[in-house]
Amino acid sequence: MADREGISRAAARLREGGLVAFPTETVYGLGADATNADAVAGIYAAKGRPSANPLIVHVGNLEQAARYAEISTVARRVLEHFWPGPLTIVLPRKAGCALAQAVSAGGDTVALRVPAHPLAQTLLDEAGCPIAAPSANPSGRISPTTAQHVLNGLPDAGILILDGGPCVNGLESTIIQLTNDGATLLRPGGITPTELAAVIPKLRDAEAVKPHAPLPAPGMLESHYAPRLSVRLNAMEVRPDEALLAFGPAIPGAVRVAQLSEGGDLAEAAHRLFSALHALDEGSGYASIAVMPIPQEGLGLAINDRLKRAAAPRQ
Numbered sequence: 028m029a030d031r032e033g034i035s036r037a038a039a040r041l042r043e044g045g046l047v048a049f050p051t052e053t054v055y056g057l058g059a060d061a062t063n064a065d066a067v068a069g070i071y072a073a074k075g076r077p078s079a080n081p082l083i084v085h086v087g088n089l090e091q092a093a094r095y096a097e098i099s100t101v102a103r104r105v106l107e108h109f110w111p112g113p114l115t116i117v118l119p120r121k122a123g124c125a126l127a128q129a130v131s132a133g134g135d136t137v138a139l140r141v142p143a144h145p146l147a148q149t150l151l152d153e154a155g156c157p158i159a160a161p162s163a164n165p166s167g168r169i170s171p172t173t174a175q176h177v178l179n180g181l182p183d184a185g186i187l188i189l190d191g192g193p194c195v196n197g198l199e200s201t202i203i204q205l206t207n208d209g210a211t212l213l214r215p216g217g218i219t220p221t222e223l224a225a226v227i228p229k230l231r232d233a234e235a236v237k238p239h240a241p242l243p244a245p246g247m248l249e250s251h252y253a254p255r256l257s258v259r260l261n262a263m264e265v266r267p268d269e270a271l272l273a274f275g276p277a278i279p280g281a282v283r284v285a286q287l288s289e290g291g292d293l294a295e296a297a298h299r300l301f302s303a304l305h306a307l308d309e310g311s312g313y314a315s316i317a318v319m320p321i322p323q324e325g326l327g328l329a330i331n332d333r334l335k336r337a338a339a340p341r342q
């Protein structure tokens with residue numbers, strides 16, 4: 028586990044333009060100083076990320092966020108409610124702000140988040156700069172929820188990895204966009220639609236907007252979170268060449284099983300999802316992963332979103 032000294036070293040590495048992988052309450056991020064264009068370019072290179080896919084910028088609090096984005100009264104109310112925590116908001120970039128253009132992939136918006144993890148907060152504090160950080164996995168692959176996942180996925184990238192143990196939530200942040208004509212859900216995540224509804228009564232689904240607008244979250248590609256093995260959803264039986272991702276009592280006869288939640292608890296399933304996929308993917312002798320049905324409610328929306336992309340035809 029990272030100690031105070033490790034965090035100080037990581038903060039120094041960030042200030043020098045290096046890359047640091049660090050835990051948040053959602054998943055591990057691959058961080059760089061968001062004001063340093065070369066450092067941000069290093070993130071894209073290490074992940075093999077398409078340059079059209081913008082990055083989330085992590086800051087310590089709302090006041091820091093206001094240096095980089097135009098925060099309306101409505102947005103402020105939402106953020107005071109959910110920050111620190113697993114909510115990312117896409118807002119207009121402040122003209123002339125210090126952020127590298129690449130964090131916005133050349134666009135005029137920026138995605139911002141204040142992470143709740145104490146290690147991430149200390150790192151932000153010591154580094155003294157905003158930290159651009161996508162999930163710390165090769166582009167298109169399964170997100171990391173442990174330091175070991177980061178090391179396995181990005182072994183040669185010269186990245187300093189801060190180990191903060193397994194991520195508590197295990198699923199990425201919920202992303203919303205707020206504009207003058209309302210709020211749109213760009214990515215389901217750790218904050219559920221029910222929780223959002225308490226503060227944002229009318230939230231549109233990005234799926235509903237898609238046919239009329241350019242892709243609102245450019246990273247929400249069909250195939251993503253892809254394990255090496257293929258993925259089959261809503262499995263009611265297990266074939267001989269399949270490993271099983273179980274939710275509730277496992278289908279009888281399955282030999283290799285990863286359990287999301289024996290008791291059918293969605294928070295437990297979210298916490299375990301990526302770890303379970305990583306684990307099944309490392310086993311040999313199987314061709315695919317059969318996934319038992321998961322209810323499409325609460326955190327189940329975000330879990331099913333990730334599984335749908337894991338199962339999508341690969342590009």
Ligand code: TXA
Nearest residue numbers: 053056081082136137138161162199200244245246247
């Ligand atoms: O929980 C999380 O959000 C984690 C931790 C590390 O904070 N980060 C994360 O980053 O999931 P990433 O890059 O894997 O996913 C960010 C998503 C991508 O789909 C990207 O396209 C979208 O956010 N995004 C970033 N900036 C955007 C912007 N300005 N407008 C629209 N979408 C944006």
Ligand code: MG
Nearest residue numbers: 161162163170
């Ligand atoms: Mg990601």
